Amino acid sequence: MKAHDGMYIGGEWRAAAGTDTIAVVNPADEQVIAHVPAGVAEDVDAAVFAAHEAFPAWAATPPAERAARIAALRDVLVARKDEIAETVTAELGAPLQFSQMVHAGVPILVAGSYAELAASYAFEEKVGNSTVYAEPVGVVGAITPWNYPLHQIVAKVAPALAAGCTVVLKPAEDTPLTAQLFAEAVHEAGIPAGVFNLVTGLGPVAGQALAEHPGVDLVSFTGSTAVGKQIGATAGAAVKRVALELGGKSANVILPSADLAKAVGVGIANVMGNSGQTCSAWTRMLVHTSQYDEAVALAAEAAAKYGDRIGPLVNAKQHTRVRGYIEKGVAEGARLVVGGPEAPCEQGYFVSPTVFADVTPEMTIAQEEIFGPVVSIIRYEDEGDALRIANGTVYGLAGAVWAADDAEAVAFARRMDTGQVDINGGRFNPLAPFGGYKQSGVGRELGAHGLSEYLQTKSLQF
Numbered sequence: 397m398k399a400h401d402g403m404y405i406g407g408e409w410r411a412a413a414g415t416d417t418i419a420v421v422n423p424a425d426e427q428v429i430a431h432v433p434a435g436v437a438e439d440v441d442a443a444v445f446a447a448h449e450a451f452p453a454w455a456a457t458p459p460a461e462r463a464a465r466i467a468a469l470r471d472v473l474v475a476r477k478d479e480i481a482e483t484v485t486a487e488l489g490a491p492l493q494f495s496q497m498v499h500a501g502v503p504i505l506v507a508g509s510y511a512e513l514a515a516s517y518a519f520e521e522k523v524g525n526s527t528v529y530a531e532p533v534g535v536v537g538a539i540t541p542w543n544y545p546l547h548q549i550v551a552k553v554a555p556a557l558a559a560g561c562t563v564v565l566k567p568a569e570d571t572p573l574t575a576q577l578f579a580e581a582v583h584e585a586g587i588p589a590g591v592f593n594l595v596t597g598l599g600p601v602a603g604q605a606l607a608e609h610p611g612v613d614l615v616s617f618t619g620s621t622a623v624g625k626q627i628g629a630t631a632g633a634a635v636k637r638v639a640l641e642l643g644g645k646s647a648n649v650i651l652p653s654a655d656l657a658k659a660v661g662v663g664i665a666n667v668m669g670n671s672g673q674t675c676s677a678w679t680r681m682l683v684h685t686s687q688y689d690e691a692v693a694l695a696a697e698a699a700a701k702y703g704d705r706i707g708p709l710v711n712a713k714q715h716t717r718v719r720g721y722i723e724k725g726v727a728e729g730a731r732l733v734v735g736g737p738e739a740p741c742e743q744g745y746f747v748s749p750t751v752f753a754d755v756t757p758e759m760t761i762a763q764e765e766i767f768g769p770v771v772s773i774i775r776y777e778d779e780g781d782a783l784r785i786a787n788g789t790v791y792g793l794a795g796a797v798w799a800a801d802d803a804e805a806v807a808f809a810r811r812m813d814t815g816q817v818d819i820n821g822g823r824f825n826p827l828a829p830f831g832g833y834k835q836s837g838v839g840r841e842l843g844a845h846g847l848s849e850y851l852q853t854k855s856l857q858f
């Protein structure tokens with residue numbers, strides 16, 4: 397595949413400071429498809445410098461003009477969506493149709509939403525005898541994961557640019573080609589030099605250098621809770637703004653009055669999409685004891701249908717990790733009803749869609765984020781029990797509630813310690829704030845709430 401051998405800094409592709417590279421592997425066949433430069437602290441320095449230089453002019457650019465540039469970026473993403481989908485499929489492994497619809501499609505929606513928000517947001521308001529201004533925070537260090545490679549980038553860069561911030565992006569090492577395509581799109585859209593900069597590289601080298609850089613005013617990180625804690629501590633020590641979108645272990649709560657077949661079917665589809673590599677996936681299915689056996693049978697049937705229709709996991713490490721969790725589930729006494737730890741293909745990092753029944757809330761597979769196509773079905777006795785189980789992990793990112801009517805589901809959802817809940821299969825809304833309670837994170841992405849993360853307030857009194 398086509399790859400740049402430099403970094404996108406100050407509006408051009410520049411030679412990397414070092415000579416090390418990162419091999420990009422296609423997880424479906426384990427073949428190396430490209431190499432990208434492994435950035436070091438000097439690359440990060442150069443990118444932060446470029447972002448710093450570009451900041452005053454971009455911050456002073458009228459919001460309508462910033463909106464026009466973001467709209468142009470959205471248009472380039474539309475024009476290049478097939479290439480984006482093919483690139484995501486090559487480096488992440490997602491089936492092409494899923495890449496087209498979700499990996500290429502959602503970022504177009506999100507970029508479009510920020511083109512509109514940049515033009516309409518109230519960057520100035522009157523409060524009594526004061527005028528309050530929402531001003532851009534400054535240079536943003538954005539660190540993104542591989543699971544939704546373009547969405548994670550756009551969900552940070554689009555609101556940052558709408559706010560008037562400039563950005564240095566360090567994308568995940570598994571999916572740098574999508575990030576390079578995004579940098580090309582930024583260039584084509586006529587976004588001024590230095591407003592967006594890209595440094596590819598390893599997390600503990602380039603990522604850490606970016607998170608620790610004194611020239612970065614806000615660190616926006618999406619990834620694992622372990623790395624998020626480290627980044628939060630570094631930012632806290634420097635009194636620096638930080639946004640953290642971390643892991644999840646979300647509950648799909650099926651109340652007894654719900655349409656059981658629909659709730660189970662949608663729940664299984666929610667986990668199997670992207671091979672279970674979705675931080676907000678509803679990996680715990682909570683079912684009333686009276687419907688338990690029926691739910692298990694429905695889930696087994698739904699998961700078995702996925703068979704070989706799901707893509708591989710992203711890399712060898714995740715492949716080993718997810719199969720290890722499946723083995724742990726068996727060892728701790730959960731009942732395997734579909735799937736298992738055996739690799740279904742000789743080549744590629746595939747894992748079979750897997751469903752466990754008789755999972756108890758304290759089991760490892762019910763507590764830790766697996767990040768693979770694995771669903772745990774947990775029994776509850778009454779609503780209080782369901783709520784205790786739903787809230788009984790360190791995470792609180794997302795969830796679902798199903799009931800005969802929305803009001804019953806809403807009453808339950810309001811008691812869940814989680815940032816986003818889908819009621820009776822509610823649709824994705826690119827304007828709804830997304831982010832976690834508890835150890836799932838700090839801050840929100842998407843919509844106006846996502847934009848406000850990149851703003852700070854100044855009040856003038858008259």
Ligand code: NAD
Pocket residue numbers: 539540541542543544566567568569597598599600601602603604605607618619620621623624626627640641642643644674675765767793832836837
């Ligand atoms: P990860 O934390 O290992 O890596 C995420 C990013 O951080 C990568 O770009 C990586 O290079 C970088 N990084 C790694 N170590 C670093 C360090 N010491 N300093 C600075 N940067 C560093 O996570 P991952 O394996 O890429 O992604 C999977 C995890 O991300 C899962 O736990 C998942 O739940 C979480 N996730 C959360 C959300 C969300 O919105 N809440 C979205 C997607 C993924």
